[in-house]
Every structure is written in structure tokens, then in C-alpha cells.
Amino acid sequence: MISSLQGTIGHLGADRLTLVVSGVGFSIQITSRHSAKLALGQEILIQTKLVVREDDLSLFGFQTNHEAELFDLLCGVNGIGPKLAMTTLSGLTGELLVNAINSQDENAFRAIPGIGPKTAKLVLITLSGKVGLSSSVRVNENVLQAMLQLGGDELASRKLLSSLDQSLSESALLKQALAELGRSKLIS
Numbered sequence: 001m002i003s004s005l006q007g008t009i010g011h012l013g014a015d016r017l018t019l020v021v022s023g024v025g026f027s028i029q030i031t032s033r034h035s036a037k038l039a040l041g042q043e044i045l046i047q048t049k050l051v052v053r054e055d056d057l058s059l060f061g062f063q064t065n066h067e068a069e070l071f072d073l074l075c076g077v078n079g080i081g082p083k084l085a086m087t088t089l090s091g092l093t094g095e096l097l098v099n100a101i102n103s104q105d106e107n108a109f110r111a112i113p114g115i116g117p118k119t120a121k122l123v124l125i126t127l128s129g130k131v132g133l134s135s136s137v138r139v140n141e142n143v144l145q146a147m148l149q150l151g152g153d154e155l156a157s158r159k160l161l162s163s164l165d166q167s168l169s170e171s172a173l174l175k176q177a178l179a180e181l182g183r184s185k186l187i188s
Contacts, residue, residue: 002059006045012038017061019046028061031090051082060086067094070131077126084114098131143174152181
């Protein structure tokens with residue numbers, strides 16, 4: 001319906017902004033993380049989702065299309081409405097959300113206000129396999145496979161990988177992992 005808007009920020013709150021487009025102000029709910037990156041009077045292009053309810057039309061805004069897609073997926077989970085989906089996206093970046101789903105990390109969701117143990121489990125069950133692996137998860141899996149092919153113990157290799165700098169490239173991470181393997185003699 002309304003997939004994006006471009007205009008000037010006329011009002012900026014902690015979780016809402018008014019975007020002035022050709023003289024018309026659109027009230028858009030955003031995440032607190034997104035709000036912190038914006039300034040009053042700034043010209044922006046924002047991805048949006050219009051949620052139509054029986055008695056309400058609400059516009060939700062996102063920094064990227066990926067974030068908007070995650071919002072749609074979260075809203076598809078039984079018990080999670082648009083407001084709780086926005087709270088979730090405020091608490092977890094897109095990459096952290098994808099990583100939590102792919103690694104079945106229930107605790108990441110339980111840290112979000114409004115999500116209890118049952119809802120966290122439901123999110124993981126519902127969205128499992130629906131989000132692609134993030135680049136850091138793919139890198140870790142590739143490095144893990146290389147370590148296992150060299151005869152590394154799986155549990156020890158996973159533990160070692162989790163202790164390494166995740167911002168490294170795949171080749172640098174593999175190099176660092178192999179150096180640690182050599183020191184600790186995890187390869188039998």
C-alpha cells in the first residue's frame with residue numbers, strides 16, 4: 001500500500017516521527033534505535049508498512065527493507081502484533097534477530113519486554129527456516145566445517161569459535177581458529 005515515504009522530519013520522538021511529504025504530515029512509529037540516528041529537519045527516505053485495523057490505520061517505519069520483512073514475519077507469529085514486533089526490533093537488530101532464530105536462542109527473545117517463555121518458543125518454532133542465515137552465522141558454519149574436517153572435536157570447536165572476534169573475515173577467523181587449535185591441541 002504505502003511502501004516508502006520521502007520527506008522532512010517535522011517532529012521526532014523516542015519511537016515516533018512525523019514525516020512531512022509535500023505538506024502532508026505522516027505519523028510513523030519507528031524503533032528507538034532508528035530514532036536515535038535521526039534529527040529534526042532531516043530529509044529521509046523511510047520504508048513503511050501500513051497496518052489496517054477495524055478502528056485504526058497505523059504506519060510503521062523501517063531503516064531497511066530487510067527490517068520491514070522481519071516486521072512482517074514477526075507479525076505473522078500468533079500473539080505478536082505490530083507494537084510487540086516493533087518492540088522486538090527495538091531490542092534486537094536485524095542480524096541479531098536472524099541469528100537468534102537460526103540458533104534457536106530463546107533467551108534473546110525473553111529479554112524483550114512483553115515476550116514470555118511461551119511466546120519466545122512460539123517465535124522460534126514459527127520462524128525457524130523462514131529467515132536466511134546471516135553472514136556471520138554462515139562464516140562461523142564454514143569455519144566450523146573446516147575445523148571438523150581437520151579432525152577437531154565439534155563441541156570444543158564450537159566453544160572456541162564463540163570466543164573469537166566475530167567481526168573478522170572468514171579467512172581471518174579460520175586463521176585465528178587454527179592458531180588457537182594448535183595451541184590448545186583440540187585436534188586429535
